[in-house]
Every structure is written in C-alpha cells, then in structure tokens.
Amino acid sequence: MSRARLNIFIEPEHAKRLDRLAVHKGVSKSAVVAAALASFLSPDDGDQREAAIAKRLDRLSRQFDRLERDQNVLIETVALYVRYFLTVSIPVPEGQQDAARAQGRARYVQFIEQLGRHLQRGRSLVREVHEEIEPEAEPLPVGQGEPEEAADGPAV
Structure with missing residues (x-):
C-alpha cells in the first residue's frame, strides 16, 4: 500500500507526548498518528x-x-409517622418529664443500635415497601436493598 507523505507542524509538547507514546507502544510515530487520524476520521466513531x-x-x-x-x-x-405520633401522644406531666427524657434517650440508643444492625445486613425499608407494593416488578439493583440470604433478628 502506498502512503502519502505529509509535513506537519505540531506543538513541542505534543511532539514529546507522541515520542513517549510511540516508545511506550513500541511502534513508529507514523503508526500512532495514522491510528489517531483513522479514529478521528471514522464516521462510526461519532455514532459510537x-x-x-x-x-x-x-x-x-x-x-x-x-x-x-x-x-x-x-x-x-x-x-x-409524625402524624401518628402526634395523634396518639399525650402530654407528659411536669413531674414525670425527667423520667420520660431518660426513657426517650434509652429508646433512641436502642433505635440507633437496631438501625445500625439493619444497615450492616444491607436491609432496606424502601426495598421492602417496593416489594410489597409491586411484587411483580423487577428487583432493585444490588446496593438498593437487602442481600439474598435472610438476616436474623427483628427488622426495623
């Protein structure tokens, strides 16, 4: 196959990069330029x-x-939950507020521990709700719900 000779001028930095790439790939600079030009001129390249x-x-x-x-x-x-909580909650009498706060702190710690276990197992309330609402829908991708094996203990 005959090839056409071209004399081109490129930036010095581009020339250095071309030299390094040709040495790294073990090919001539002409081969690198020809491959780059073929890629640039390829009509399928834009479509791809x-x-x-x-x-x-x-x-x-x-x-x-x-x-x-x-x-x-x-x-x-x-x-x-907020609507339900506000509907069923009764005001705590002044004399019982310290005990109610202590019980609230203990419940919060228990909630955080249970949430941590739930998240470590990879369980997802959103996934569970989604599966209950649309059982025929395609399953959520990995990372969006719980793993295949069942986790022991109560769910949050």
Whole structure:
C-alpha cells in the first residue's frame, strides 16, 4: 500500500507526548498518528460515542427515577409517622418529664443500635415497601436493598 507523505507542524509538547507514546507502544510515530487520524476520521466513531453517551444518560435517568421514588417513600414514611405520633401522644406531666427524657434517650440508643444492625445486613425499608407494593416488578439493583440470604433478628 502506498502512503502519502505529509509535513506537519505540531506543538513541542505534543511532539514529546507522541515520542513517549510511540516508545511506550513500541511502534513508529507514523503508526500512532495514522491510528489517531483513522479514529478521528471514522464516521462510526461519532455514532459510537453518541450511543455510549445515550446509554449512560439512560442509566442515569433510571437511577434518578429510583432515587426520586425512594425519596418519596421516605418522605411519606416520616410524614405518616409524625402524624401518628402526634395523634396518639399525650402530654407528659411536669413531674414525670425527667423520667420520660431518660426513657426517650434509652429508646433512641436502642433505635440507633437496631438501625445500625439493619444497615450492616444491607436491609432496606424502601426495598421492602417496593416489594410489597409491586411484587411483580423487577428487583432493585444490588446496593438498593437487602442481600439474598435472610438476616436474623427483628427488622426495623
């Protein structure tokens, strides 16, 4: 195959990088430039890049949709709990407030410990709610719920 000779001028830094790359790859500088030029001029290159970007955007959109759904579940859970708590809670008499605060601190410590165990097992309230609401839906990706093996102990 015959090749056309070109005399080109490039920046000194580009020349240094070209030399290093050619030595590193064990090929001539002409081979590196030819490969770069072929890649740049390839009509499929733009299509491949666009397809890769579209695939990433689709994945990000699905992740965003899951985050939005999970956030809505969490917001509604907290709102429902607050409504329930405010409905059933009675005011604590002045003389019993110290005991109520101590009991509240103890319950909070117990809650944090149980939450820590729940999270260490990889369990997810959002996943459990999602599975109860839509049992036929495709399972959530790894990292979005609990592992396959069942965890022992009470769930939060």
